[in-house]
Amino acid sequence: MRLTKLRLFDYRNIGEIEIAPSPGTNLFSGQNGQGKTNLLESIYLLGYGRSFRTATPRDCIQHGRPECRVEGTVEHGNLTRDLKVTITREDKKLFLHGKPAAVDEFVGNLHILAFAHEHLKVVRGGPADRRAFLDRAMVTLYPGHLKQLAAYERSLRQRNQVLTAVREGRRPIDRDLLDSWEETLAGSGAKILSNRRRYAEQMKEELPQGLFGTDVLKMHYVSTVATDDMDAPRIEAVFRERLQQARDSDLRAGYTSTGPHRDDLKLYVNGKSLVDFGSAGQQRSALLALYFSQMEIHRKCHGHYPVFLVDDAEAELDEQRLHTFLEYVSQKTQLFLTSAKNFLLPAMPGNTRCFEISDGRMICK
Helix, strand or coil, X not given: CEEEEEEEEEECCEEEEEECCCCCEEEEECCCCCCHHHHHHHXXXXXXXXXXXXXXXXXXXXXXXXXXXXXXXXXXXXXXXEEEEEEECCCEEEEECCEECCHHHHCXXXXXXXXXXXXXXXXXXXXXXXXXXXXXXXXXXCCCHHHHHHHHHHHHHHHHHHHHHHHCCCCCCCHHHHHHHHHHHHHHHHHHHHHHHHHHHHHHHHCCCCCCCCCCEEEEEECCXXXXXXXXXXXXXXXXXXXXXXXXXXXXXXXXXXXXXXXXXXXXXXCEEHHHHCCHHHHHHHHHHHHHHHHHHHHHHHCCCCEEEECCHHHHCCHHHHHHHHHHHCCCCCEEEEECCHHHHHHCCCCEEEEEEECCEEEEC
């Protein structure tokens, strides 16, 4: 799978630009603030239908313009997919082959993994960052995962609203209503939890060791609902019971205290918590190792590696880690990197295409 064409219109500081990427490595270079990360963000947008930098789509519109647009062509074997995202001040629309597409139809046509400063939250942040890390990679592997996440979030929001209203005295307890939301939570939550645990076990099997020295990385998915030996039907039954048992305490607290929205992916380096005790270098190495395991799972499932994005490579990876990363990835898949410094150029593999960006314009290639 590879991106063969990228076009942007009024996207952040970029007025209009068209790029024909190399099937190998692509380097976006230029000084800070020139638009390199905007290009990488636009590719991510084509993969996931959302930005990795902002939760507000209209932030991507160039100042003073009414809308922005990103278009891309993806080739996979003999198949070609045309993707487009348009963003106005009011909404965001996704298109596949020129026709409007729902999120679950759009996501998965361009398979992407991304390493940016924001993603270091996986090894430095809280449980929500690690859950999102798993879910992003799972959407192309588990059909319906996005729909299950949406159904769960909707039911969780509704149950929490009822709990909060009761706690604040704005409404009486409606146990039938709580029963209905808990039924949906149990059904979708069991599927999400079962899939996450299965995927985490796959990641364990594919974790590379020894790439970045002698550190030993381990991981374990920790659930507030299920033990490791439960299948999906059993998880659903136990989750339903836990919700009912916790209802009175949840009513006092005003939120739902148990479920996959409270789970965590625990990470350990040399037996200690990576988040609490890992050095900055260990955390970066661990995140790359996690990505490498996801790449191998993806290949085994789909028969190809996902496209890989790396923002501000020299800031996030020291020279040794960068060389290890390039050696591991560059011969496997299409790669996009940004850099504000020219010292990366000698390290680039022979199939690299370089694009220099200045003030939102490509000045050479």
